[in-house]
Amino acid sequence: QVQLQESGPGLVKPSQTLSLTCTVSGGSITTNYYYWSWIRQPPGKGLEWIGYIAYSGSTYYSPSLKSRTSISRDTSKNQFTLQLSSVTPEDTAVYYCARGPGSSYPYHCEYLEVWGQGTLVTVSS
Numbered sequence: 605q606v607q608l609q610e611s612g613p614g615l616v617k618p619s620q621t622l623s624l625t626c627t628v629s630g631g632s633i634t635t636n637y638y639y640w641s642w643i644r645q646p647p648g649k650g651l652e653w654i655g656y657i658a659y660s661g662s663t664y665y666s667p668s669l670k671s672r673t674s675i676s677r678d679t680s681k682n683q684f685t686l687q688l689s690s691v692t693p694e695d696t697a698v699y700y701c702a703r704g705p706g707s708s709y710p711y712h713c714e715y716l717e718v719w720g721q722g723t724l725v726t727v728s729s
Contacts, residue, residue, distance in 0.1 A: 606631040608701050608720035616695075616727050622688040626701030626720060633682055634659050639706045642675060642686045643713060644697035645722075652697075653711040656704075657684050667709060691727045698722040 612624035626640070633640055641656040655665035657675045665673045669688070677684040688695060704716035 606703060606718050608703065608718060610699060610701050610720045610723040612723065612725070614724055614726060616691055616725060617729055618692055618727055619690060622686070622691050622695065622725055622727070624686045624699055624701075624723065624725070626684050626686075628682045628684075628703075631703075632679075633657075633677060633684060634679055637706070638703050640677075640684050641702050641704060641711070641716060643700045643702060643716070644695075645700070646694070646697040651713050653713055654686065654688075656706070656711075658706060664706075664708070666711070693727050696725065696727045698724050 607629045609627045610624055616622045636659055639656045639658050642654040643651050645651050653666055654669055655673050655675050657663050657677055663675050672689045674687040700720055700722045702716040702719040
């Protein structure tokens with residue numbers, strides 16, 4: 605069965621780039637027709653969808669974060685990554701990776717079937 609695991613630094617300084625990796629086991633990130641998303645949840649707030657990378661390698665981002673977001677993948681390692689640039693303390697959140705179907709914005713997180721456990725990233729100097 606498919607499992608996802610987030611990894612990366614738990615502390616990032618303001619103005620720097622947040623980088624996280626999602627390692628997928630039990631299934632290939634190139635399998636039709638799955639889409640691989642990043643989602644975050646700030647403390648005390650709801651889930652916010654960030655973007656996805658499709659099985660084909662195409663990407664799609666939330667309009668509010670698009671200018672700062674880049675999602676890529678390494679198929680040889682069955683991993684996909686998130687880079688969020690120019691971070692501020694408002695970017696502090698638990699970050700999740702998850703698998704689900706493709707869709708246009710607004711993305712419905714309830715469609716995401718498999719989630720990682722999440723990792724807390726704090727933006728602070």
